[in-house]
Amino acid sequence: MRATFDIVALGEAMVEFNHAGPRDSRTYMQGFGGDTSNAIIAAARQGARCAYLTRLGDDEFGRMCLYLLRTERVDTSGVVIDPSAPTGLYFVHHGPAGHAFAYRRTGSAASRMQPADLPVALLERATWLHVSGISQAISASAARTVREAIRVARQAGTKVSYDPNLRLKLWPLERARGVILATLALCDLFLPSLDDVRQLAGIDDPEGIVDWCHRMGAPHVVLKLGSQGCLVSAGGQLTAVAPFPVDAVDATGAGDCFDGTYLARLVAGDDAVSAARWAAVAAALATTGQGAVAPLPGVQAVWNALTGRDRASGPPS
Numbered sequence: 511m512r513a514t515f516d517i518v519a520l521g522e523a524m525v526e527f528n529h530a531g532p533r534d535s536r537t538y539m540q541g542f543g544g545d546t547s548n549a550i551i552a553a554a555r556q557g558a559r560c561a562y563l564t565r566l567g568d569d570e571f572g573r574m575c576l577y578l579l580r581t582e583r584v585d586t587s588g589v590v591i592d593p594s595a596p597t598g599l600y601f602v603h604h605g606p607a608g609h610a611f612a613y614r615r616t617g618s619a620a621s622r623m624q625p626a627d628l629p630v631a632l633l634e635r636a637t638w639l640h641v642s643g644i645s646q647a648i649s650a651s652a653a654r655t656v657r658e659a660i661r662v663a664r665q666a667g668t669k670v671s672y673d674p675n676l677r678l679k680l681w682p683l684e685r686a687r688g689v690i691l692a693t694l695a696l697c698d699l700f701l702p703s704l705d706d707v708r709q710l711a712g713i714d715d716p717e718g719i720v721d722w723c724h725r726m727g728a729p730h731v732v733l734k735l736g737s738q739g740c741l742v743s744a745g746g747q748l749t750a751v752a753p754f755p756v757d758a759v760d761a762t763g764a765g766d767c768f769d770g771t772y773l774a775r776l777v778a779g780d781d782a783v784s785a786a787r788w789a790a791v792a793a794a795l796a797t798t799g800q801g802a803v804a805p806l807p808g809v810q811a812v813w814n815a816l817t818g819r820d821r822a823s824g825p826p827s
């Protein structure tokens with residue numbers, strides 16, 4: 511029987527306020543962010559049938575996140591509205607050393623996620639579950655929720671995709687390492703970036719890192735290398751996928767875009783290397799605009815970039 515959803519992601523969606531203009535400007539551009547929510551929107555824009563699981567506050571910001579997900583054709587039937595905790599927010603400020611993030615997510619509705627929130631039947635009807643280290647780092651109950659979602663998924667034959675997205679502002683390295691290694695051993699697909707695993711494994715060389723991920727139990731690994739592209743290791747084959755050249759202005763969410771797009775292409779029938787080539791183009795395009803969600807490309811934009819066309823033309827069959 512065909513699954514109802516191609517990809518179900520679990521984590522925290524937040525409202526973003528991105529400071530715009532000169533240093534003394536009082537203007538903020540409002541957007542959205544959150545690693546797994548960026549990934550699920552990227553996947554939906556690539557045509558995958560998607561659902562998102564989280565908790566949102568019963569406030570205007572929660573309603574904005576819900577509206578965004580629905581507008582992007584992401585199913586929200588598994589979103590819980592929490593009457594007594596706020597939706598998370600973050601601010602982006604730009605300085606000489608690049609941009610800095612300030613989060614207002616402590617005690618957020620998403621950090622109160624709990625295993626009983628999980629829509630078990632929905633998870634059982636998905637091809638992939640996508641979770642991240644951030645989904646686990648925001649609170650102990652969120653970490654338990656991720657663990658339970660993975661248990662339900664594995665029991666039902668739903669494959670598990672995992673991006674460690676290590677953020678040491680959220681949890682100390684030793685605790686993060688324990689949780690991430692335990693999760694890595696349960697996933698079907700591991701999607702780290704170089705900085706994440708460098709710190710976890712204490713290894714610098716990308717091929718050595720991929721070997722380490724396999725030794726730790728991940729059967730299929732894509733190591734994201736920023737402007738250097740990525741390494742794909744599946745079925746005993748290691749392939750370097752070149753970056754798609756762009757003038758990057760803001761790399762926020764590039765890795766999340768890669769994750770969602772890669773999963774969408776696997777579901778569409780691509781092999782690992784073809785999916786990675788497509789995802790590398792999508793992620794590169796996502797760096798050419800400001801913010802995490804606005805520049806996530808659709809199928810047509812990736813196709814046009816791949817074929818060198820800048821005007822709408824037929825998408826791939």
Ligand SMILES: Nc1ncnc2c1ncn2[C@@H]1O[C@H](COP(=O)(O)OP(=O)(O)O)[C@@H](O)[C@H]1O
Nearest residue numbers: 703734735736737739753758764765790793794
């Ligand atoms: N400057 C860039 N030019 C081209 N592609 C990029 C650039 N930055 C990121 N990418 C693409 O996005 C993917 C994810 O970016 P990366 O920075 O490695 O992840 P994360 O955002 O998780 O740290 C890379 O594997 C690459 O394919």
Ligand SMILES: [Mg+2]
Nearest residue numbers: 675703765766
């Ligand atoms: Mg990342």
